[in-house]
Amino acid sequence: MIIYQPAFLLGLLAIPVLIAGYLLAQRTRRAYTLRFTNLELLRSVLPRAPGFRRHVPPAMFVLGGVALLGGLAVPVLNLEIARNNADVILVIDVSGSMQATDVAPTRLDAAKTAASALIDQLPGDDRIALISFSSTATLKQPLTTDHGAVHAALSSLKPGGGTALGTALELALSQLNPVSRTASGVQPRPAMIVVLTDGVSNQGIDPQRVTPELVAARVKVQTIGIGLRNGNATVGGEPVGGVDEATLTAIASATGGKYFYAQAAGELQSIYSTLATQVGWQFQQVNLMVPLLIAGISLVMLGAVVSLLWFRVLP
Structure with a gap:
């Protein structure tokens, strides 16, 4: 008050x-x-x-x-009021580097826990989809109001492969009916894509090519980088690279979103909780x-x- x-x-x-x-x-x-x-x-x-x-x-x-x-x-x-009928697409990197333990217990496990908490915070009428990506992108769960189904799909994620961020973004956009969203005079459903990755896109489509399409469709993209900055994370004894923060920042900025960075599981959960309030709830005075x-x-x-x-x- x-x-x-x-x-x-x-x-x-x-x-x-x-x-x-x-x-x-x-x-x-x-x-x-x-x-x-x-x-x-x-x-x-x-x-x-x-x-x-x-x-x-x-x-x-x-x-x-x-x-x-x-x-x-x-x-x-x-007052915090539920903003019903929003679409949220969770896009999670499952490349091999997500097995790194610099974010305990592993980067992927921390991401799954934080994303699960976000699902629980969203209003029941919100539709949620889950996309995983490594060397390619996979639609693990189409948009649905069955949040339990999204939880089940999330728990099944396994790491391995490269990083095809652009392909994942294009797949996410296709789930939001971009043609109708770009029509003049149409008020599209509130929509948000939440991307989490720990590396540099090295497979598939260039992420920067997809950005103009996201802007035209009025889809806000929130990007999250994960992993210790300047750390020496390894997987199987092999060092893993860092996050392409410049690309993630550019995508978020162009679409009206924000870039976040998490170096610990607690930070990641806080980020996801913040994002849940931005799309699932609105504040009214x-x-x-x-x-x-x-x-x-x-x-x-x-x-x-x-x-x-x-x-x-x-x-």
Whole structure:
């Protein structure tokens, strides 16, 4: 919640003082009544004492004042609302270098765990697809709202082969019906491709060739590099290369996405959690000023009406 005029909240400090003053006045009034009032005459005129009703109007005035001060402070509530009917395509590198253990337990296992958490965070109406790529790209799970099926496909991923990033991007785009997305006057479904890789594309299509098609189809691509920077990761005793950060950054930037880098499993999970909120949820601000002002005025007016109705004879 954001408070735009917090100075008005200082008025709440007067509330305890007013309550204490009211209680003191009630105590003084009671003592005066017992000392100077003919109780028998009072009972004959007022058979039933006001009791707790005496305190209802003041309570309404106090609550109304609190609501009015709250409204004048202009509080704005940030609500997280599910953005339904989005398409998310997870594209995961399963090349041989993903067996490296510099990101524990292995790069691929860390990726699978983080991607699984992302799937759990997305709204149930979102469609998710899974593509793996090594020397070629494979559609492991077409777009579906059955998130359990995506989990199953994710758990089946095995490492081995080269890195065909461009081919994987082209396959991902084909799942999003790019022809209809480029039609004028059409508002396409929110869509995001999340790519994770640990190396340089060395097979298939050049990733930069696919980028203009992604831009035309209005598909945002989030790219993630994984592995220790300047590390000495090896697989089977052979050193593995680093991430092509320049290409990943260019793809993300051109499509309106962002490039991330993860050197640990915890960082990777944090990245995927952030991405889940970007496509699966949207934030809506609700200004509470008017409702609070209406509530405050209503309580004050209701308190005045109740006071007049209940205490017309002896307030």
